[in-house]
Amino acid sequence: MPRYKIADVVFDAKLIYGYTEKLCKKYEYDGDEPVKFVAEVTQEDIKAEQVLAEEFPPAYLESLALFRKLCNYCLKNANGIVFHSSAIAVDGNAYLFTAPSGTGKSTHSRLWRELLGDRAFMVNDDKPMVRYEDGAFYVYGTPWNGKHRLDTNCKVKIKAICAISQAKENSIRKATTAEMLITILNQTIRPQDQEDMDKLLKLIEKMLTEVELYKLGCNISREAAELSYKTMSGDNL
Amino acid sequence: MKIKDGFILREVAGNYIVVAVGNAVKDFNGVITLNETGSFLWKKLEKGATEEELKTALLEEYDVTEEIATRDIGLFVKKLTDAGLVK
Numbered sequence: 001m002p003r004y005k006i007a008d009v010v011f012d013a014k015l016i017y018g019y020t021e022k023l024c025k026k027y028e029y030d031g032d033e034p035v036k037f038v039a040e041v042t043q044e045d046i047k048a049e050q051v052l053a054e055e056f057p058p059a060y061l062e063s064l065a066l067f068r069k070l071c072n073y074c075l076k077n078a079n080g081i082v083f084h085s086s087a088i089a090v091d092g093n094a095y096l097f098t099a100p101s102g103t104g105k106s107t108h109s110r111l112w113r114e115l116l117g118d119r120a121f122m123v124n125d126d127k128p129m130v131r132y133e134d135g136a137f138y139v140y141g142t143p144w145n146g147k148h149r150l151d152t153n154c155k156v157k158i159k160a161i162c163a164i165s166q167a168k169e170n171s172i173r174k175a176t177t178a179e180m181l182i183t184i185l186n187q188t189i190r191p192q193d194q195e196d197m198d199k200l201l202k203l204i205e206k207m208l209t210e211v212e213l214y215k216l217g218c219n220i221s222r223e224a225a226e227l228s229y230k231t232m233s234g235d236n237l
Numbered sequence: 238m239k240i241k242d243g244f245i246l247r248e249v250a251g252n253y254i255v256v257a258v259g260n261a262v263k264d265f266n267g268v269i270t271l272n273e274t275g276s277f278l279w280k281k282l283e284k285g286a287t288e289e290e291l292k293t294a295l296l297e298e299y300d301v302t303e304e305i306a307t308r309d310i311g312l313f314v315k316k317l318t319d320a321g322l323v324k
Contacts, residue, residue: 177252191258
């Protein structure tokens, strides 16, 4: 049974297909930290994923089912939530670009890498985990890394969250907590259980008050990346 | 008129939202935002209230004319009914 450490949570996984093992390879763990839980993916779990995303093969759905179990554990026990976003790290600070699929968050973080070169690296391009620890928010790489397969097995302190929309002209401003609350709720997994829902909302509330929030309208250009990077980092390049 | 089970009002960083939990998730998967007056009326409806009772409560709590209170409550109740949140 493979053992993984993802978002600083050590767990064993009982899997059916080989795909998920391959996907999670980089996160295999053979250290001494205690195993927090066993994630057993069953055919029922895979069927449940199929209801949500029917066009995918079972092996892929299994990886989603494992992800859901990890998210569930993190919310219940580790102050952790998944945040559908493209998370990039620069000089030890992480920036999370979020938007509905297809808006261009991966494109924008690619523009940052082109602008900043070796100073920037991807934490995760699609489904990073966010955890609240010792009074600060951190983002973790996970194997669920999006279509460009970009992730690093790492932990970086979050500096800012930025909601992206497409626009002809580039502009950026601080986002209100009201705007960002809805954005975050739409880009995470919402639990059915009321106690878990309250945990989620408490975490989001902390995030809204402790992390810088921005709204960016952008086109695909170096200027767009310059504007968002300079504004959010305070670095004039 | 009463809010159906499974719809919960929460204040998050000064913002009022309603989300579904438990079996209600099957019927409603969105997020509703309410302003302060909306959350005031919602809390009354959690315990069950008629439109008349809502109006009395609103007039007591807020500096608003009866005409506007009646109109706003009508709109609010219609929205909740259309979204299937009340029984």
